[in-house]
Amino acid sequence: MTINVNGVARTVDVDPATPLLWVLRDVLGLTGTKYGCGIEICNACNVWIDGSAEKSCHLLIKDVLTVKIVTVEGLATNGVLSKIQQAFIDEQTPQCGYCQSGVLMRAAKLVSGNAKPTDAQIDSAIANLCACGTYPRIRAAIKRATGQAAVK
Amino acid sequence: MTEQMIKNETESVNSGFSRRSFMAGSAGAVLAFTLESSMPGSVAQAAGAATKIGGNLTINADNTVTVAFGGAEMGQGIMTGLAQCVAEELMVDWTQVRTESAPWTQSYITGGSFGVRANFLAMRTAGAQARDMLIAAAATSMGVAPSSCSASAGVISNTVNSQTRTYASVAAAAALLTAPASPALTPKANWRIIGTRANRTDIRGKVDGSAIFGLDVQVPGMVYAAVRHSPAIGGTLAATPKLPTGATHVINLGNAVAVVAANSWIPLDYCAIGISSTSSTWRDGIKWTAPAGAAAMTSAAILTTANTLMASGTPGTPLPENIGTASATYTAAPKKFEGTYQVPFLPHVMMEVPNCTVSLSANSAEVWVPTQAAGWVAATVSSLTGIPAANVTVHITLLGGGFGRKIEQDFVAEAVKVAKVVGKPVKLFWPRDEDFSHDQYRPFGLIRVRLGMNASGTPTSFQARNVSVSPLFQRGWIGATGNDNVDGLVGTPYNIPNKLVEFVRHPSTIPVGFWRSVGESMNCFAVESAIDEAALVAGQDPVAFRRALLAGKTRELAVLNAAASMIGWDAGAPTGHAYGIALATGFGSLACLAVEVSQPAAGSLTIHRACMAVDPGMAVNPTQVEAQMQGGIIQGLTSSLWGKTTFTNGKASTSNFNNVRLMKMSEAPAIQVQIIESGAEFLGGIGEVAVPPVAPALANAYARLNGTRVRTLPFF
Numbered sequence: 010m011t012i013n014v015n016g017v018a019r020t021v022d023v024d025p026a027t028p029l030l031w032v033l034r035d036v037l038g039l040t041g042t043k044y045g046c047g048i049e050i051c052n053a054c055n056v057w058i059d060g061s062a063e064k065s066c067h068l069l070i071k072d073v074l075t076v077k078i079v080t081v082e083g084l085a086t087n088g089v090l091s092k093i094q095q096a097f098i099d100e101q102t103p104q105c106g107y108c109q110s111g112v113l114m115r116a117a118k119l120v121s122g123n124a125k126p127t128d129a130q131i132d133s134a135i136a137n138l139c140a141c142g143t144y145p146r147i148r149a150a151i152k153r154a155t156g157q158a159a160v161k
Numbered sequence: 162m163t164e165q166m167i168k169n170e171t172e173s174v175n176s177g178f179s180r181r182s183f184m185a186g187s188a189g190a191v192l193a194f195t196l197e198s199s200m201p202g203s204v205a206q207a208a209g210a211a212t213k214i215g216g217n218l219t220i221n222a223d224n225t226v227t228v229a230f231g232g233a234e235m236g237q238g239i240m241t242g243l244a245q246c247v248a249e250e251l252m253v254d255w256t257q258v259r260t261e262s263a264p265w266t267q268s269y270i271t272g273g274s275f276g277v278r279a280n281f282l283a284m285r286t287a288g289a290q291a292r293d294m295l296i297a298a299a300a301t302s303m304g305v306a307p308s309s310c311s312a313s314a315g316v317i318s319n320t321v322n323s324q325t326r327t328y329a330s331v332a333a334a335a336a337l338l339t340a341p342a343s344p345a346l347t348p349k350a351n352w353r354i355i356g357t358r359a360n361r362t363d364i365r366g367k368v369d370g371s372a373i374f375g376l377d378v379q380v381p382g383m384v385y386a387a388v389r390h391s392p393a394i395g396g397t398l399a400a401t402p403k404l405p406t407g408a409t410h411v412i413n414l415g416n417a418v419a420v421v422a423a424n425s426w427i428p429l430d431y432c433a434i435g436i437s438s439t440s441s442t443w444r445d446g447i448k449w450t451a452p453a454g455a456a457a458m459t460s461a462a463i464l465t466t467a468n469t470l471m472a473s474g475t476p477g478t479p480l481p482e483n484i485g486t487a488s489a490t491y492t493a494a495p496k497k498f499e500g501t502y503q504v505p506f507l508p509h510v511m512m513e514v515p516n517c518t519v520s521l522s523a524n525s526a527e528v529w530v531p532t533q534a535a536g537w538v539a540a541t542v543s544s545l546t547g548i549p550a551a552n553v554t555v556h557i558t559l560l561g562g563g564f565g566r567k568i569e570q571d572f573v574a575e576a577v578k579v580a581k582v583v584g585k586p587v588k589l590f591w592p593r594d595e596d597f598s599h600d601q602y603r604p605f606g607l608i609r610v611r612l613g614m615n616a617s618g619t620p621t622s623f624q625a626r627n628v629s630v631s632p633l634f635q636r637g638w639i640g641a642t643g644n645d646n647v648d649g650l651v652g653t654p655y656n657i658p659n660k661l662v663e664f665v666r667h668p669s670t671i672p673v674g675f676w677r678s679v680g681e682s683m684n685c686f687a688v689e690s691a692i693d694e695a696a697l698v699a700g701q702d703p704v705a706f707r708r709a710l711l712a713g714k715t716r717e718l719a720v721l722n723a724a725a726s727m728i729g730w731d732a733g734a735p736t737g738h739a740y741g742i743a744l745a746t747g748f749g750s751l752a753c754l755a756v757e758v759s760q761p762a763a764g765s766l767t768i769h770r771a772c773m774a775v776d777p778g779m780a781v782n783p784t785q786v787e788a789q790m791q792g793g794i795i796q797g798l799t800s801s802l803w804g805k806t807t808f809t810n811g812k813a814s815t816s817n818f819n820n821v822r823l824m825k826m827s828e829a830p831a832i833q834v835q836i837i838e839s840g841a842e843f844l845g846g847i848g849e850v851a852v853p854p855v856a857p858a859l860a861n862a863y864a865r866l867n868g869t870r871v872r873t874l875p876f877f
Binding site: 023024026027028031034035036038039040041042043044045046047048050051053066080081082084085090094097098101102103104105106107108109110113131132133135136137138139140141142143144145146147148 | 235236237238360361363364365366367368369370371372373374376377379385407424425426429433435436439510511512513514559560561562563564592593784785788791792793794795796799817818819823824825826827829831832
C-alpha cells in the first residue's frame with residue numbers, strides 16, 4: 010500500500026486495518042504524531058487529511074490511500090517553521106509538549122482559513138486536551154500568528 | 162521520597178566538586194568536573210571536534226556549549242533554568258547554549274520542586290570553574306597572565322596584546338587543568354542571563370515534531386509490548402492466556418499479562434479497553450484471581466474506616482506539630498469552628514502513558530525512559546537482571562508529563578521482565594486505560610480542622626488531624642508519623658499561639674504516590690477553606706481576617722495583598738459573581754490565588770478570572786514562573802472540579818478521557834500572574850506551589866457565591 014505523507018509517496022507493508030497513527034509512528038518513524046487516548050477524545054493524534062484536521066488513531070490505513078496526509082513534521086517548509094510554529098516558540102507555548110503536535114495541527118488549520126480568529130473561534134477550534142494547562146499560551150500564539158494583540 | 166530526602170540527596174550530591182567525590186558518588190554530581198578529557202589540543206582544534214571539558218559540559222567545535230543536566234524535563238523548564246545558571250558564569254551568550262541529558266550517575270530525583278533551587282549554586286559554580294579554566298588555557302596560549310584576560314560570548318581577549326581565543330580553540334588544553342575550588346561568581350547586579358526570559362532550549366523540537374519522548378524511542382531490532390493488569394488491583398493472572406493473533410509472545414507477569422508484537426498496534430489493540438472490538442474476546446477471556454481483601458478496596462468502606470479513625474484513631478508519634486495548648490484552648494474558646502474536609506484518590510493524568518524501552522546484553526543494559534528517577538531505574542534493572550548498576554546506561558528522554566507518576570518503577574520493571582523473555586530490545590507501554598486504572602494515586606484523606614477564637618474572633622488555637630493513606634508507609638520508608646501527608650498543616654504561616662497537628666495513617670492498600678504538590682494538595686484545601694469558614698464565624702472579611710493573622714509576615718502579606726488587589730477584592734465582585742482567595746506556602750515559595758466565579762446554572766461553575774501572586778524568592782526565568790502558575794492553576798481547577806478515582810472491590814472507576822475530565826481551552830479562565838521577588842538570592846520552587854491554593858480559592862468563592870460550602874472534592 011502507498012500513502013501520501015507530507016507530499017511524499019510512502020509504501021508500507023502492514024495490515025490494512027492498522028490505524029494511520031501507528032503506521033506513521035512505528036513504520037515511517039514520524040513520531041511527532043502522538044498516542045494519547047486511542048478513543049478519539051484527546052486530539053493528540055491529529056493530522057491533516059486533505060487539509061482537514063482528523064484523529065489518526067481511528068483512521069485505518071486502507072481508508073487513507075487516496076488522500077494527502079500532513080503531519081506536524083510537514084508544517085515546516087525546508088526547515089523553515091510556519092508562522093504558527095514560530096508563534097508557539099515566541100510565546101513559549103509548550104510545557105511538556107506531548108499534546109502540542111495535535112494542537113499545532115488544529116491551530117495551523119485555524120489560522121490558514123481565518124485571518125483574525127476570535128476567542129470563541131479559538132475555543133471551538135482547539136479541542137485538544139492539555140494536561141500541563143498551556144491554553145493561555147496557545148491562545149496568545151494564535152493571536153500573535155494572526156497579528157492580533159496578545160492577551161496577557 | 163520525602164522533600165527532606167530529596168533535599169539531602171541533592172545537597173550531598175552538590176557538597177563538593179572534587180574529582181574524588183564525583184567519581185565515588187553513586188548519586189552523582191551536577192556538572193562536577195571530572196576532567197576526563199585528555200584530548201590533545203591539536204586534535205581538539207580539528208574540524209568537527211568537541212571537547213568535553215567537564216563531566217557535564219561540552220565545548221563544541223562551533224564554539225557553542227552543551228550543558229548536560231541530570232534532571233527530568235517534563236515541561237517545567239528545569240533544563241533551561243539550570244543551563245541559564247551555567248551560561249551566566251561561563252560568559253557565553255544564550256544563543257550559544259545547547260542542552261542534553263546527563264548519565265544516570267550524574268542524575269537526581271526530580272521532585273519536590275527542587276530542580277533549580279537545589280542546584281542553583283552548583284550550576285553557577287560549575288560554569289565559573291569552566292570559565293576560569295578556559296581563561297587560564299587561553300592566557301597561556303596568548304602568552305599573557307590570566308588576570309589580563311576576560312571572556313565574552315565564548316571569546317577570550319586580553320589587555321596586553323591584540324590576540325583572542327575562542328573557547329573551542331582552548332577547550333582541550335583547559336580540560337587538562339585543575340578546576341579552581343572557589344571561582345568568583347558574578348554578582349547579581351551584573352547578571353545577563355539569570356532572571357531573564359531566556360527562550361527554552363526544548364521548545365523547537367516540540368513544535369516541529371522532532372522532540373523525542375519515551376514513547377517515541379526507536380531502537381534497531383526493537384519489538385513492542387503492551388500490558389493489561391488485573392482489573393482489581395492486586396489480583397493475579399489465573400493462567401497464561403493463549404497467544405493473540407499477530408503477536409509473538411504472551412507473557413505472564415503475575416499481576417499482568419504482556420503481549421509482544423512487531424508493532425505497537427497489535428499489543429495495544431489486545432490490551433486496551435474501548436479502542437476497538439477485535440480484541441475483546443481475547444481480553445475478556447483472561448481469568449484473574451481476585452486479590453485478598455478485595456472488599457476492603459471499595460470507596461465506601463475506605464471512607465467508613467477513615468471516619469472511624471478520625472473519631473477514635475490514635476495519632477502517630479512524635480506529633481508532627483505541637484505548640485502550646487491547642488486542645489485545651491479550643492475547648493475553652495468562646496467562638497470556635499470545626500470542619501472536616503475530604504479529598505479523593507486522584508490520578509496523575511499525564512498525556513504520555515508510562516513506557517520504557519530496554520535492551521539487555523549479557524552483562525550490560527541500555528534503557529530509554531521518561532523518568533523522574535534515573536538512578537532508581539538503574540537499580541531496578543540491576544535488581545531484576547543481576548547486571549551491575551554501573552553497567553546500566555539510562556537515557557532520560559523528555560517526559561510527556563510526569564506530575565510525580567514517572568518517579569515510579571512499576572512500568573520499568575515490566576519492561577525489563579519482558580525484555581528478558583523476548584531476548585530483543587523491547588518498548589513496553591501502557592494503554593491509556595491501564596494508566597488511569599493502575600495509577601499510584603494521590604492519597605484519599607480526611608482532614609479535620611478546629612480553630613478556637615477569642616470573643617473578638619481572633620484565632621487562639623489551630624488543630625488539624627489528617628487521616629490518609631501514606632505513600633511513604635506503603636514503601637516501607639516511615640512508620641506512623643505522617644511526613645509528606647502533613648505538609649501544609651505543619652508550619653502554617655498564621656500567627657496562632659497554639660497549634661496541634663496529628664496524623665492517623667489509613668491502612669488502605671490502594672496504591673498511592675506523589676502527586677504534584679503532594680501533601681499540600683490535600684491540606685491546603687482544608688486549612689484555607691477552614692480559615693474562610695472561621696472568618697465567617699468571626700464575622701470578618703476573609704482577606705482582613707488573614708491580614709490580621711499575618712502581622713509581621715511581610716512575604717505572606719505581600720502576596721495576599723497583591724492577589725486581592727489584582728482581583729479587585731475591596732471593590733467587590735460584579736453582581737452574580739463572587740471572589741475567593743487562598744494562600745499556599747510550600748517548596749520555599751508563596752502563592753496566593755484569587756478567583757472570580759459565577760454559576761450560570763445548577764451543577765455548573767464558570768471560572769472567569771484567576772489572579773496569582775507568587776513569591777519564588779527570585780525568578781530565574783520569569784516566563785517559566787508564569788507558565789508554571791498558569792499550568793498549575795489549570796491542573797488545580799481540573800482536579801478540584803472533576804478529579805477523582807473511586808474503587809469497587811479494587812477496581813478503579815477511571816479508565817480513559819471518557820471518564821477522566823480535563824479542563825479545556827474554552828473552560829480555562831483568564832489568568833493574571835504577578836511575580837514578587839522578595840529574595841536577594843533566595844530561591845523557592847515553582848513547579849508545584851500553584852496547585853494547592855486552587856481548590857480552597859474555588860471553594861471559598863463558591864461559598865460566597867451561593868452560601869454552599871464544598872468540603873468534599875471534587876466539586877462535581
